[in-house]
Each structure stands twice: as C-alpha cells, then as structure tokens.
Amino acid sequence: MVRYIALKGLYDLEKTIGSGGFAKVKLATHIATGEKVAIKIMDKISLGDDLPRVKLEVQALKTLLHQHICRLYQVIETDSHYFMVIEYCSGGELFDHIGIEKNRLSETESRKFFRQIVSAVAYLHSLGYAHRDLKPENVLLDREENLKLIDFGLCAKPKNGIDSHLQTSCGSPTYAAPELILGKKYLGSEVDIWSMGVLLYALLCGFLPFDDNSIENLYRKILSGKYDEPSWLSSSSKRLIRAMLQIDPKKRITIQELCNHPWITAGFLNPVSFVHKTNFEKDDDVLSTMSAICGEHASDIWRKLVKSDRTDYRTATYLLLLDRKLRGLSLRISPSA
Numbered sequence: 001m002v003r004y005i006a007l008k009g010l011y012d013l014e015k016t017i018g019s020g021g022f023a024k025v026k027l028a029t030h031i032a033t034g035e036k037v038a039i040k041i042m043d044k045i046s047l048g049d050d051l052p053r054v055k056l057e058v059q060a061l062k063t064l065l066h067q068h069i070c071r072l073y074q075v076i077e078t079d080s081h082y083f084m085v086i087e088y089c090s091g092g093e094l095f096d097h098i099g100i101e102k103n104r105l106s107e108t109e110s111r112k113f114f115r116q117i118v119s120a121v122a123y124l125h126s127l128g129y130a131h132r133d134l135k136p137e138n139v140l141l142d143r144e145e146n147l148k149l150i151d152f153g154l155c156a157k158p159k160n161g162i163d164s165h166l167q168t169s170c171g172s173p174t175y176a177a178p179e180l181i182l183g184k185k186y187l188g189s190e191v192d193i194w195s196m197g198v199l200l201y202a203l204l205c206g207f208l209p210f211d212d213n214s215i216e217n218l219y220r221k222i223l224s225g226k227y228d229e230p231s232w233l234s235s236s237s238k239r240l241i242r243a244m245l246q247i248d249p250k251k252r253i254t255i256q257e258l259c260n261h262p263w264i265t266a267g268f269l270n271p272v273s274f275v276h277k278t279n280f281e282k283d284d285d286v287l288s289t290m291s292a293i294c295g296e297h298a299s300d301i302w303r304k305l306v307k308s309d310r311t312d313y314r315t316a317t318y319l320l321l322l323d324r325k326l327r328g329l330s331l332r333i334s335p336s337a
C-alpha cells in the first residue's frame with residue numbers, strides 16, 4: 001500500500017471504497033480517536049485543469065453544515081496531492097440498502113428518505129449553491145440510516161446567486177435535465193429538481209424513468225419527457241413526479257413548493273424545513289478531553305478552533321470526539337495525538 005507521508009501519524013489508510021475520474025476514496029482511521037473516516041485522495045497531475053474545482057468544493061463544504069450533507073473534517077494539501085478527510089457513511093449507498101429482492105421502497109419509506117434529500121437540497125439552494133450531480137451513487141447512509149449527500153465536486157455557486165444561469169454541461173446524462181443535455185443556459189436549482197425527480201422515481205419504482213444503453217436513445221427519452229407510470233404508484237406520487245420531471249424548467253416545481261407538497265407532508269406534521277446544524281457548538285467535555293492530552297487549556301483549544309479555517313487535524317479531532325459523545329461513547333484519545 002502506497003504510504004502518504006502527509007497522513008503519517010494522523011490517519012491509517014485502509015481499503016478503497018470508491019474511485020472515480022481523478023480521485024479515489026479510501027476508508028481510514030483517525031488515529032487520535034480511533035474513529036473511521038473516508039479520505040478522498042486526488043493527485044494534482046491527473047486533476048489537471050479540474051484543480052480549481054477542488055478549492056470550490058472545499059470552500060462550499062466549509063460553509064455547508066447540515067445533518068444530511070456529508071461532513072468535511074480536514075483538508076491536507078501537499079505538492080502532489082489533495083486529501084479530503086470526510087465523514088464515513090457506514091450505511092453505504094442508499095440504493096444498495098433498497099436491496100435486490102425488493103428493489104423498490106414503500107411510499108412511506110421513500111418519503112422518509114426523500115424528505116431528507118429535499119431538506120439538504122433546500123438548504124444548499126438557500127445558500128446559493130446547486131449540487132448538479134444528484135444521483136443514487138451520491139446518496140449514502142450513516143450508521144443510523146440518516147441520509148448523507150456526497151460529492152460536491154460539481155456544485156456551483158453562481159456569482160450572481162442561485163437564480164443566475166449556468167452553462168457548463170456536467171453530471172451524468174441519466175439524471176440530467178433536458179435543458180442541460182441540450183447545452184442551453186440553465187438554473188442550477190432547476191436541474192437539481194429534475195435530478196431529484198429521477199431519484200424519487202427510482203426509490204418508488206426500483207428502476208430509472210429514462211434509461212438506454214445508447215446515449216442517443218437516452219437523450220431522446222429524456223427530451224420526450226415520457227416515462228412509465230407503474231401500477232403501484234399512487235396518484236399523489238405520480239402528480240409529484242410529473243411536477244418534477246417537467247421538460248420546461250419554468251413549469252417545474254420549485255424547491256419551496258416541493259417542501260410543502262402534499263406527498264412530502266403526508267403523515268408528517270410539518271413541511272420539510274431546512275433548519276441546519278448551527279455552527280460549531282462548544283462542548284466542554286470534548287475540549288477537556290483534548291486538553292488532557294495535548295496539555296493546552298480548553299479555552300485556548302476552543303479559541304484556536306474558532307479562529308482556524310476549520311479543516312485542520314484539531315478540527316477533525318474535535319468533530320470526531322463530538323460525534324462519539326453524541327453517540328454516547330467514551331471520549332478516548334490516544335496519547336500519540
């Protein structure tokens with residue numbers, strides 16, 4: 001196993017859990033706390049002119065604090081590599097969780113998960129970001145089956161706000177909105193709604209609304225906006241999916257309407273809110289655990305934490321200890337930290 005000097009003493013790398021274009025994701029252990037993390041490793045050579053995307057994603061993730069958005073703990077940059085230390089989603093991909101035999105979820109279970117996706121995307125849009133690559137592989141679960149959105153490598157924050165047009169064609173065609181595959185100017189918020197429509201369809205049906213091995217046929221199907229409506233779909237589900245898979249983006253349901261849609265609120269007391277984690281909450285138990293080991297005063301540790309750019313080893317240690325505490329585990333830390 002290639003050892004990276006930059007991780008020595010901080011993280012022990014384990015198996016590869018994902019690999020894509022210019023990155024691979026490995027399972028790792030945060031040595032000081034023994035907690036599992038995922039580390040996305042990118043080498044700068046193969047990143048090429050995608051290098052600025054890493055900085056854009058890191059910048060976005062430092063701002064995005066939400067219970068259904070996978071957490072960035074630490075960023076390590078060397079001359080040759082970027083390492084993004086990320087929350088480990090031990091539940092794996094949501095769609096693997098659906099399992100092969102059933103291959104689709106009940107309306108109630110689909111609603112539980114879909115509300116979490118809507119909450120994360122509504123929060124994202126409220127801060128002016130669009131994900132632009134919403135697809136099953138980017139929807140994971142943590143150990144308590146809470147949903148986590150991952151991979152903001154294509155996310156965009158248009159400089160004139162979420163309502164200003166984008167042009168870059170990106171994301172996977174299967175989940176891409178008609179205006180995106182036509183290369184038209186599009187709104188990030190509108191293409192995210194379309195992709196969420198594809199996700200909801202896949203949850204409720206167990207297969208994709210538009211699928212074809214030939215890219216031309218796939219495009220034709222997407223641009224036709226026609227897809228099967230299996231007999232098991234309730235009329236309320238059909239209405240919601242139709243509202244999301246509108247070819248004309250101006251006729252497509254908006255994220256606000258989605259949060260209040262009858263299908264979304266059925267069985268729940270309230271619409272989807274995108275209340276999110278506050279910023280760093282100060283925890284004295286965690287701070288005293290850290291000060292017991294590194295000898296600094298808890299108040300100094302906290303001051304440095306708040307002042308830091310929140311992507312250093314101290315931040316990762318604090319957040320992982322906080323996570324252990326929230327799970328009712330002991331706050332242990334190994335002296336080598």
Ligand SMILES: COc1cc(O)cc(Nc2ccc(C(=O)Nc3ccccc3)c(OCCC[NH3+])c2)c1
Pocket residue numbers: 017018019025038040057061069070071072086087088089090091092093137138140149150151152153
């Ligand atoms: C903000 O979250 C991000 C940003 C990003 O650029 C990339 C990722 N990638 C991740 C993060 C975590 C996992 C993971 O924990 N996977 C996993 C865990 C247990 C069983 C199976 C998978 C990850 O997995 C890669 C494969 C998922 N399609 C990717 C997160």
